[in-house]
Amino acid sequence: MEKKLERIKRSIWVFHLNTGSCNACDIEILDALTPYHDAERFGVKLVGSPRHADVLLLTGPITLESLPKVINAIEATPRPRFIIALGSCGSGGGIWHDTYSTIGGVNSLVKILKERGVEVDGVYYVPGCPIRPEALLYAVALIRGLVEKKAKSMVATVE
Amino acid sequence: MEGEKLILDKYIELSRDMGGKASIEGDTVHIIVPSEKLVEAASKLFNEYQCDFRVCVGTDERPLNGYFTITHIFTDNRNGLYVLLKTYIEPQDPKVPSITNAVPGADWCEMEARDLLGIEFTGRTPYRLVLPPEWPKGLHPLRKDVPYNYRPQIRGVSEKVSTTTETGVIPIGPYHPALHEPEYFELYVEGEKVVDVKYRGFHVHRGIEKLGETRMTYQQVNFLAERICGICGFEHSSCYALAVEKAAKLDVPERAQFIRSIVLEVERIHSHLLWLGVAFHVLGYDTGFMHVWRIRERVMYLAELLTGSRKTYGINLIGGVRRDINEEKKQKTLEVLRELEKEYKGLIEVALSVPQVRKRASGTGVLPREDALKLSVEGPTARASGIDKDARRDLPYAAYKYASFRVPVYTEGDNLARLLVRVDELVESMAIIEQLLDKIPKGPILLEKYEIPEGRVGVQVVEAPRGGDVHFVITGHGKPYRWRVRAPTYSNIPALRVMLRDQPLADAPLTIASIDPCFSCTDRVLIVRENGRREWLRLTGGLKI
Missing domain, CATH: 1.10.645.10 (Cytochrome-c3 Hydrogenase, chain B)
Incomplete structure (x- = not known):
């Protein structure tokens, strides 16, 4: 992963992939790119097509309707490709984790992607409801190696 | 200005004419009419009394009284009143007349009730609105006997752009730089002019x-x-x-x-x-x-x-x-x-x-x-x-x-x-x-x-x-x-069809943005299509505007 990260980290081009979000994280992404927070100083650029992107900003729980289109978009992203899962919903499905029309958060998506033979090189999690623009900047700085990782990841399973 | 009593009398009279009953609670007038009179009553409220149509609500009231119900919500903006027009529907083979000929704005909410509660509307062309393709037939998530976390095993189907030789088709979305949310518009163009628009939304239906x-x-x-x-x-x-x-x-x-x-x-x-x-x-x-x-x-x-x-x-x-x-x-x-x-x-x-x-x-x-x-x-x-x-x-x-x-x-x-x-x-x-x-x-x-x-x-x-x-x-x-x-x-998306028609293509993104679309609110509920067959949603579902 380190090596793959090396290939994208100079200037990270991101594609915004809304999989069923409520818009709050989405407007905070835009906010991070506008003058006040100005993520472009780290070389972050929002691009119009997943084919140009290094990182996908995934917001929201993945709904059944958007799932096939999300898979198409991820497939179209060139390797190495990374996902930043934004917000509580993107990270773990949030309040919708078990409703009838979603499949939950990014974990269930990665599982489905594996079944279909689509690989993702790494997933970053930015929790919060909604995320703050600063949190997104922190994630970007983490990828670029400007800051230390503070949180540890743990997997808890419920029987 | 009419006196307050006169205004309320007007609604009570309406319900009496339609063979129903009316009750008043605060600023809300509840009118219950038999289903055969529904269209007439809705038409009178909308066209004659110039009430504003807001939405219709389908409810599974079987655990309470054994019926499905549909409530059309109107507001009387000049007098500050809410008018609820309700009718009971038999639980076996639920059918109710559609009011879309009298009130075109009711198109979407009727189809939503059809998808989520299985209420059929007579006198109009039905289509799937909210649930995703391949959703099992006969499964209506808002019915009280369906658990909220029941997830049917369905295969994801991605819609392909239709191919037609007569007009050019420009797909916009579901992921497009001009849209911040996943929605799919298909613009039919002749030269630079947009001649028709089709819309497939409800990607953000989360239940x-x-x-x-x-x-x-x-x-x-x-x-x-x-x-x-x-x-x-x-x-x-x-x-x-x-x-x-x-x-x-x-x-x-x-x-x-x-x-x-x-x-x-x-x-x-x-x-x-x-x-x-x-x-x-x-x-x-x-x-x-x-x-x-x-x-x-x-x-x-x-x-x-x-x-x-x-x-x-x-x-x-x-x-x-x-x-x-x-x-x-x-x-x-x-x-x-x-x-x-x-x-x-x-x-x-x-x-x-x-x-x-x-x-x-x-x-x-x-x-x-x-x-x-x-x-x-x-x-x-x-x-x-x-x-x-x-x-x-x-x-x-x-x-x-x-x-x-x-x-x-x-x-x-x-x-x-x-x-x-x-x-x-x-x-x-x-x-x-x-x-x-x-x-x-x-x-x-x-x-x-x-x-x-x-x-x-x-x-x-x-x-x-x-x-x-x-x-x-x-x-x-x-x-x-x-x-x-x-x-x-x-309510605003169906109006896009009117706004976009016969306009140059270059203005389409601005016009779509001009209603300030917020799809995540719109899509809370979901839509299904049968057998993976493509069934295009028309913005105003076959209604002549």
Whole structure:
């Protein structure tokens, strides 16, 4: 992963992939790119097509309707490709984790992607409801190696 | 002006003529008619009494009384009344006549009831609206016997663009730089002219209504309602809280109502600034976009000061609010508002004198008044087409009766008019906050003890930045029995077909953006198609406009 990260980290081009979000994280992404927070100083650029992107900003729980289109978009992203899962919903499905029309958060998506033979090189999690623009900047700085990782990841399973 | 008694007599007479019964509770008139008279009654309300159609609600009342029901929600804006037209439907083979010939705006909500509750509508062409393709037939998630977490095993199907030789097809979405949310538009073009539009939405259907009726309690639904939409979430939670308070006849402290109104206006300011930025971006005036978002940051900090969060405030509860505004915050708010007003006025003066903004916005995406009335459009889209309606003034809620403000109305119906309505509203919103902060009464902010009786109905309209939000609540045991949400974009999208037709393709993104679409509110509910067969959704489902 380190090596793959090396290939994208100079200037990270991101594609915004809304999989069923409520818009709050989405407007905070835009906010991070506008003058006040100005993520472009780290070389972050929002691009119009997943084919140009290094990182996908995934917001929201993945709904059944958007799932096939999300898979198409991820497939179209060139390797190495990374996902930043934004917000509580993107990270773990949030309040919708078990409703009838979603499949939950990014974990269930990665599982489905594996079944279909689509690989993702790494997933970053930015929790919060909604995320703050600063949190997104922190994630970007983490990828670029400007800051230390503070949180540890743990997997808890419920029987 | 008619006397209050005369107005109510009019509705009672209507129900008597139709062989039904009427009852009045507060500002709500409940009319129950037999299903064969439904179309006639709806037509009379809409065309003769000039009530505004808001939405229809299908309910599975089988556990209560053995019937399905459908309730058409109208509002009488001139007299500040809610009119609910209800009919009972037999549970075996539920069928009810469609009112779309009389009220074209009812198209989508009828199809939603068909998808989610399995109620069939006679006298119209049915199509799938909310659930995804391959959803099992006969599974209707809002029926009470279907668990909220039942996930059918379905294979994801991605729709392909249709191939036709007669006209060119331009797909927009579901992931497109001009849209920030996954929605799919298909524009049919001849040369540079758009001849038709097809829309496939409901990618963001997350099953909120079902969740609110099953896993949540009354107070938790406030926070769930806020997550319907990240931009106008507070409108939704206020609307829900006000609807429940109306159903339970709670006397909410005045101070709480003032705080609600103030925060609602803060939200309107940030939402309109957001829209202005996006509109400038679509127009190709990126300088304007960046500057608007720069001054918008002040409003985000103001929201954080007043509520503790930049977005998704979480301060609403049934019976009041969770955070008070003290003297220090009041002064700070006024200070921020003064600076904001100065910066905003300077900026907007420059932005509106940029030739490309005026040239590209004027005369494009025209929505004539007649079509706007027929389709029951909402908010700035309606006000730009000469329809003078604003729920803050017509159906006063929270503390708006204590503020005086102007409702900007333009008659051109084009993109510039929709832009100017929002520009004017922003100034009004700042004035409202100042007035309310000045008049805010002392006292508690939360009702400590209250009871919510079962089986009561509450319906509330709240004027969100995009138009009227409608929440309909039937109270139940510890949680709502039925909770129906209607976001303004739901009424405005069908109008896009009128706006886009015979317009140059280059104006399409601006016109789509001009209704300030908010799909996450619109799509709470879901849609299905059979056998993976493509079944295109038409914007107005076969209706002749």
